[in-house]
Amino acid sequence: MQKKLPTIKEIANRLNISVSTVSRALHDHPSIGLRTKTRVQQLANELGYEPNQTAIFFKQRKTFTIGVVLPYLIEDFFAGAISGIEDVANQNKYNVLIGQSHDDVEREKAIITAMKNQRVDGIIVSLSKHTKNLEHFTSLQKYQIPVVFFDRVPASGEYSKVAFDMPQGTHEAISYLMEKGHRRIGIINGPKEMKSSRERTDTYMNVMKKKRLKIDLSLVAYSDLTKEGTASAMESLLTLRQPPTAILAINDYVALDAIQYARSHKLKNNKDIFFVSYANLPITNYLESPPMASIEQYPGKQGAKAAEILLNLINHEGDNDPVHENVLIRGELIVHKR
Amino acid sequence: MQKKLPTIKEIANRLNISVSTVSRALHDHPSIGLRTKTRVQQLANELGYEPNQTAIFFKQRKTFTIGVVLPYLIEDFFAGAISGIEDVANQNKYNVLIGQSHDDVEREKAIITAMKNQRVDGIIVSLSKHTKNLEHFTSLQKYQIPVVFFDRVPASGEYSKVAFDMPQGTHEAISYLMEKGHRRIGIINGPKEMKSSRERTDTYMNVMKKKRLKIDLSLVAYSDLTKEGTASAMESLLTLRQPPTAILAINDYVALDAIQYARSHKLKNNKDIFFVSYANLPITNYLESPPMASIEQYPGKQGAKAAEILLNLINHEGDNDPVHENVLIRGELIVHKR
DNA sequence: CTGTTAGCGCGTTCAT
DNA sequence: ATGAACGCGCTAACAG
Numbered sequence: 001m002q003k004k005l006p007t008i009k010e011i012a013n014r015l016n017i018s019v020s021t022v023s024r025a026l027h028d029h030p031s032i033g034l035r036t037k038t039r040v041q042q043l044a045n046e047l048g049y050e051p052n053q054t055a056i057f058f059k060q061r062k063t064f065t066i067g068v069v070l071p072y073l074i075e076d077f078f079a080g081a082i083s084g085i086e087d088v089a090n091q092n093k094y095n096v097l098i099g100q101s102h103d104d105v106e107r108e109k110a111i112i113t114a115m116k117n118q119r120v121d122g123i124i125v126s127l128s129k130h131t132k133n134l135e136h137f138t139s140l141q142k143y144q145i146p147v148v149f150f151d152r153v154p155a156s157g158e159y160s161k162v163a164f165d166m167p168q169g170t171h172e173a174i175s176y177l178m179e180k181g182h183r184r185i186g187i188i189n190g191p192k193e194m195k196s197s198r199e200r201t202d203t204y205m206n207v208m209k210k211k212r213l214k215i216d217l218s219l220v221a222y223s224d225l226t227k228e229g230t231a232s233a234m235e236s237l238l239t240l241r242q243p244p245t246a247i248l249a250i251n252d253y254v255a256l257d258a259i260q261y262a263r264s265h266k267l268k269n270n271k272d273i274f275f276v277s278y279a280n281l282p283i284t285n286y287l288e289s290p291p292m293a294s295i296e297q298y299p300g301k302q303g304a305k306a307a308e309i310l311l312n313l314i315n316h317e318g319d320n321d322p323v324h325e326n327v328l329i330r331g332e333l334i335v336h337k338r
Numbered sequence: 339m340q341k342k343l344p345t346i347k348e349i350a351n352r353l354n355i356s357v358s359t360v361s362r363a364l365h366d367h368p369s370i371g372l373r374t375k376t377r378v379q380q381l382a383n384e385l386g387y388e389p390n391q392t393a394i395f396f397k398q399r400k401t402f403t404i405g406v407v408l409p410y411l412i413e414d415f416f417a418g419a420i421s422g423i424e425d426v427a428n429q430n431k432y433n434v435l436i437g438q439s440h441d442d443v444e445r446e447k448a449i450i451t452a453m454k455n456q457r458v459d460g461i462i463v464s465l466s467k468h469t470k471n472l473e474h475f476t477s478l479q480k481y482q483i484p485v486v487f488f489d490r491v492p493a494s495g496e497y498s499k500v501a502f503d504m505p506q507g508t509h510e511a512i513s514y515l516m517e518k519g520h521r522r523i524g525i526i527n528g529p530k531e532m533k534s535s536r537e538r539t540d541t542y543m544n545v546m547k548k549k550r551l552k553i554d555l556s557l558v559a560y561s562d563l564t565k566e567g568t569a570s571a572m573e574s575l576l577t578l579r580q581p582p583t584a585i586l587a588i589n590d591y592v593a594l595d596a597i598q599y600a601r602s603h604k605l606k607n608n609k610d611i612f613f614v615s616y617a618n619l620p621i622t623n624y625l626e627s628p629p630m631a632s633i634e635q636y637p638g639k640q641g642a643k644a645a646e647i648l649l650n651l652i653n654h655e656g657d658n659d660p661v662h663e664n665v666l667i668r669g670e671l672i673v674h675k676r
Numbered sequence: 677c678t679g680t681t682a683g684c685g686c687g688t689t690c691a692t
Numbered sequence: 693a694t695g696a697a698c699g700c701g702c703t704a705a706c707a708g
Contacts (some may be wrong), residue, residue: 018695053456055685058396079417118391256624283621286594393701
């Protein structure tokens with residue numbers, strides 16, 4: 001029953017030659033006679049020989065595998081990112097091993113350890129929401145395992161990272177709203193701890209300053225990303241003496257919750273109030289009343305870029321001067337037709 | 339620079355004992371003295387010893403890795419499925435290797451070959467749209483690599499599979515519509531080649547027959563899943579002398595296209611015409627005018643179930659009577675509040 | 677309780 | 693042009 005897979009040894013025995021000859025023949029080594037070469041290759045075909053990668057990995061200390069660690073596979077953004085990663089990896093004959101942290105630091109650590117033990121050649125990470133301590137990543141450096149962060153990247157430190165260009169995207173969004181005549185623009189951020197919240201707020205203030213408009217921090221609200229959190233953020237904005245005429249929301253889902261809230265308070269979207277949000281759900285086309293525009297963040301592109309950088313790092317590990325690329329992916333403002 | 343990882347050999351040398359003793363100590367082997375055991379374990383900790391999994395995989399002829407091959411990672415359904423797979427695998431200390439076929443048979447084959455060579459312990463597959471010949475899967479059997487199909491499963495043959503229970507789900511949907519008083523119910527299938535189209539149509543006819551209602555095949559339309567295809571399907575339905583009062587659509591996206599079409603023809607959704615569709619997009623809650631109901635197909639559950647079956651198969655490969663489970667996942671009718 | 681040895685499959689010197 | 697021999701790190705059968 002145990003149909004054993006053929007090995008080079010078996011081929012060697014059958015042909016009464018040595019394993020090293022077989023190995024060479026299979027690799028088209030120049031010093032092998034044409035005759036033996038063809039004999040070997042033919043028998044290999046007949047037997048359906050396939051090299052045992054586990055042996056090769058072991059021997060070469062290289063697995064042609066990259067690990068990807070991210071919070072949730074199911075989220076649109078991450079699904080898009082991993083798709084991009086897999087494409088690039090595949091083109092370069094690399095495999096992709098995945099792990100979801102579920103935004104749990106302990107799981108994140110465990111996954112990293114497992115991947116390290118499995119000798120993946122490199123790792124791509126989008127941090128768990130609560131990861132403060134980066135030790136489990138820094139320790140990888142001494143094992144020569146390069147790491148590239150994307151989207152949820154460390155706030156500081158010498159790392160390779162790929163992330164959305166928040167200043168650029170936000171600038172574009174605000175400019176767009178201003179062109180449309182808006183002067184009081186509200187913001188709904190995610191939790192204050194998120195790097196993106198700070199960045200968004202900072203950019204907002206910079207743009208306002210540049211345009212010589214008064215900065216009013218009561219226009220900046222925070223949501224924990226739940227429907228309720230967004231509702232209370234909206235409440236705080238709409239009950240201002242001078243409520244905003246347009247709102248920039250952290251993502252489409254939050255924007256939709258906000259639109260619902262507005263509607264329930266007799267404010268008609270795209271008439272009484274306007275929204276622009278980040279990430280661009282495929283679904284927005286189907287909405288009767290979508291946000292006015294979304295800022296596409298190109299998850300697939302981010303993933304692909306992260307993979308490219310990682311592969312570069314892997315193939316230059318000899319260089320003892322690892323350059324840490326810090327790539328920003330430009331967002332694009334997509335105006336939704338209605 | 340090359341910080342070499344500690345091996346059991348190194349530990350053995352430092353302690354002047356043999357590698358096998360170290361190996362046993364690390365594995366808590368009963369026949370090792372408490373004293374040496376602690377000495378070994380302590381040194382292992384100090385050195386930060388971690389077993390080299392590539393060596394273990396090689397030696398054990400087992401990789402604790404399962405491969406997952408599916409068309410597109412980015413589709414909601416598949417993203418959900420792989421998330422469920424990863425969860426189950428993770429709980430059982432298995433790794434997950436992914437590959438996207440992009441609905442291309444050649445890529446599918448290449449991925450399978452690579453996974454085979456890498457000696458994954460088993461494979462979970464959702465077939466590419468065009469896969470007719472299953473040879474690349476059947477050949478896996480002789481290498482003792484079990485395979486479980488899900489969602490896009492082979493129409494026939496002795497395989498383990500997990501799929502949506504189309505008859506049950508469709509029956510439930512139609513019953514619901516009938517309760518609401520509908521007697522002329524239209525169908526928008528996917529392409530005729532899809533197994534699900536046949537199943538849906540068959541179930542539809544069965545239900546109608548059972549309810550002693552006249553079967554009218556002009557009520558069954560097909561869409562290639564593009565907006566245009568759906569529009570022409572809708573046209574064929576709405577121009578019938580007796581157009582349907584409710585429509586069952588292959589999925590939410592198609593339903594949304596259909597709703598748009600209806601609206602552009604002055605038919606108000608959930609008033610003049612009603613829709614029920616399969617798969618349950620998270621977004622439906624945000625729609626002003628969603629389908630009346632969706633049939634949730636539980637992608638995560640399908641993935642998880644497939645993984646469970648696969649792990650069972652892997653751990654019973656000794657049994658020379660491999661039972662091929664054929665699991666149907668019950669759909670659930672989710673009525674959308676508006 | 678512990679040590680010795682063999683071997684998993686492959687690539688790679690080093691000989692010849 | 694080919695072969696012999698070694699070792700990657702680990703486990704396990706066999707021997708004390």
